[in-house]
Amino acid sequence: MTIRRERIVPPLIAFAGFLATWQALVWLGDYPPFILPGPLVVAQRFVEACADGTFWPHLVTTLGEIAVGFTVGAAAAMPTGYVLARSRLANRVMSPYLVAAQAVPILALAPLIALWFGTGLLSRSIIVALVVFFPVAISTMVAVRGVDRRLLEMARSYRVTRRQRIVLVEIPAALPGIVGGLRIGITLAVVGAIVAEWTGGEQGLGVLINLARGSLFDIPLLFATLVLIAIVGIALYGAVLLVERRVVARS
Amino acid sequence: MSDAQPAAPAIRLAGLRFGFAVAGRPVEVLGGIDLDVERQSVIALVGPNGCGKSTLLRVIAGLLHPRDGTVEVEGRPVGGPDPRVGLVFQEPRLLPWRTALTNVAFPLELAGQPRTEREARSHALLGLVGLRDWAGARPAELSGGMRQRLAIARALALEPSVLLLDEPFSALDSLTRERFNVELLRLWERIGTTIVLVTHSISEAIFLADRVVVLSPRPAVVAADVPIDLPRPRRMADLDAAVVSRTAAEIRAQLGGATDDAFAVATGDVGRHDEPEDEPE
Numbered sequence: 118m119t120i121r122r123e124r125i126v127p128p129l130i131a132f133a134g135f136l137a138t139w140q141a142l143v144w145l146g147d148y149p150p151f152i153l154p155g156p157l158v159v160a161q162r163f164v165e166a167c168a169d170g171t172f173w174p175h176l177v178t179t180l181g182e183i184a185v186g187f188t189v190g191a192a193a194a195m196p197t198g199y200v201l202a203r204s205r206l207a208n209r210v211m212s213p214y215l216v217a218a219q220a221v222p223i224l225a226l227a228p229l230i231a232l233w234f235g236t237g238l239l240s241r242s243i244i245v246a247l248v249v250f251f252p253v254a255i256s257t258m259v260a261v262r263g264v265d266r267r268l269l270e271m272a273r274s275y276r277v278t279r280r281q282r283i284v285l286v287e288i289p290a291a292l293p294g295i296v297g298g299l300r301i302g303i304t305l306a307v308v309g310a311i312v313a314e315w316t317g318g319e320q321g322l323g324v325l326i327n328l329a330r331g332s333l334f335d336i337p338l339l340f341a342t343l344v345l346i347a348i349v350g351i352a353l354y355g356a357v358l359l360v361e362r363r364v365v366a367r368s
Numbered sequence: 369m370s371d372a373q374p375a376a377p378a379i380r381l382a383g384l385r386f387g388f389a390v391a392g393r394p395v396e397v398l399g400g401i402d403l404d405v406e407r408q409s410v411i412a413l414v415g416p417n418g419c420g421k422s423t424l425l426r427v428i429a430g431l432l433h434p435r436d437g438t439v440e441v442e443g444r445p446v447g448g449p450d451p452r453v454g455l456v457f458q459e460p461r462l463l464p465w466r467t468a469l470t471n472v473a474f475p476l477e478l479a480g481q482p483r484t485e486r487e488a489r490s491h492a493l494l495g496l497v498g499l500r501d502w503a504g505a506r507p508a509e510l511s512g513g514m515r516q517r518l519a520i521a522r523a524l525a526l527e528p529s530v531l532l533l534d535e536p537f538s539a540l541d542s543l544t545r546e547r548f549n550v551e552l553l554r555l556w557e558r559i560g561t562t563i564v565l566v567t568h569s570i571s572e573a574i575f576l577a578d579r580v581v582v583l584s585p586r587p588a589v590v591a592a593d594v595p596i597d598l599p600r601p602r603r604m605a606d607l608d609a610a611v612v613s614r615t616a617a618e619i620r621a622q623l624g625g626a627t628d629d630a631f632a633v634a635t636g637d638v639g640r641h642d643e644p645e646d647e648p649e
Contacts, residue, residue, distance in 0.1 A: 271461040274431055275475040275526070276449045285477070289465050 154337045162337035178320040186245020187306040194250045198257025219251045236318035248309035249302040260294025296361040307350045376443030378562035379405040383437035399587025410563045412573035415583030421566040425532045429455040454523035456533045460515035462507040469503040475525040493521040533565035582622040592622040
């Protein structure tokens with residue numbers, strides 16, 4: 118019981134401190150709600166938006182983009198990372214493009230992709246997938262390179278086939294590192310989805326932010342949406358952590 | 369142990385040469401090794417550090433290809449990793465995410481054996497190395513000695529006719545090591561495979577082996593081949609015999625005193641930690 122309290126109380130105190138600082142800033146600066154709404158105002162607006170259903174279609178749209186984009190991006194990144202780790206040729210040919218693609222801000226790329234593929238689920242998922250791809254590919258590459266060569270030699274002494282080596286030795290050995298990349302990837306996926314939604318479209322939490330800032334001019338709603346996005350990020354991160362804990366427990 | 373003399377020796381090495389390149393310059397490691405190992409015998413390889421003992425084991429196991437010469441096991445050449453040869457590395461090299469049982473079953477799984485068969489066989493192998501009750505344990509939960517026993521069980525999974533051991537107990541403290549040597553002999557008496565082991569310890573070599581093969585510094589050739597005339601089954605107490613001192617002196621002369629425990633042998637400090645319960649019956 119005490120252990121549990123120790124785990125819960127410090128984060129709660131920190132969170133209360135954060136809210137208090139926020140509120141103090143509002144009072145001291147005497148900002149109007151359309152510049153900086155206080156936490157109470159935002160909380161109120163958040164509850165309202167939940168109750169009247171403002172959030173739900175946008176949330177569902179964003180989660181759908183994240184699900185498709187993250188799955189596709191990670192699924193493409195893991196084999197790529199493996200090939201990068203095991204083939205010097207592939208590494209030499211592909212690395213410059215990978216790094217270049219990562220160096221170009223997604224913010225600059227997003228409007229182009231929207232131009233080519235429209236503003237629907239397709240282009241948004243492509244953007245999410247692109248954002249997820251790099252960290253997952255790189256962490257897979259590093260993890261596979263880090264697989265103990267002595268284990269590989271041991272497996273070779275028992276005439277391991279290429280397929281067996283990958284499935285029975287390399288993947289389980291590299292799994293903790295790969296899941297670490299997924300952890301980075303999932304948080305970037307949320308950012309990617311919001312950025313993609315800014316380029317246009319009807320629905321999505323990014324669209325809602327634009328609406329709240331623009332035509333609706335409802336700054337408390339903008340803040341409430343940011344809170345929701347943060348909650349989505351934390352929840353998804355937590356989900357990956359759960360998967361990771363299972364994987365690590367098994368290994 | 370002396371059955372009717374079989375046609376081909378367990379291992380025949382003929383003109384074995386091996387080399388590799390360091391910074392573009394060729395280094396010759398094995399300089400033409402000729403060696404016959406009789407079936408069901410124990411051979412200890414000793415030699416100065418870095419002379420290529422481990423390399424020789426890898427060539428016999430088919431993990432390295434000789435530049436010249438041949439390796440034959442029971443009359444048939446070894447062209448690559450071979451189920452007739454089991455290799456135990458210096459470290460246990462277990463898969464940390466697997467249990468003791470599934471680690472032992474690993475070679476059987478690679479060979480495509482069905483699950484029920486390989487599990488039954490693996491349980492038997494665990495029993496053979498005294499780990500019957502540890503089937504579900506992960507390597508991290510086992511002691512260093514247990515892990516190395518597990519590695520030996522795994523090497524025996526495909527029923528090799530030759531077992532190669534590369535300083536298998538070098539990471540263990542000397543007391544545990546002596547106990548493990550006794551256990552290894554007991555195991556060998558039961559399964560009757562041919563054993564070739566690399567060691568730095570002259571006393572260990574004498575205690576375990578029928579012949580101690582002394583390798584020269586690189587490029588390694590067989591510098592001496594010393595028969596050990598001690599009766600079997602052996603006991604730790606045997607190491608006090610005069611013949612042991614003479615043999616140790618002979619091996620040491622060939623080595624030029626290049627091993628860890630040359631001093632211990634010279635001062636008669638070997639075999640003092642005799643544990644009666646560990647003697648083979």
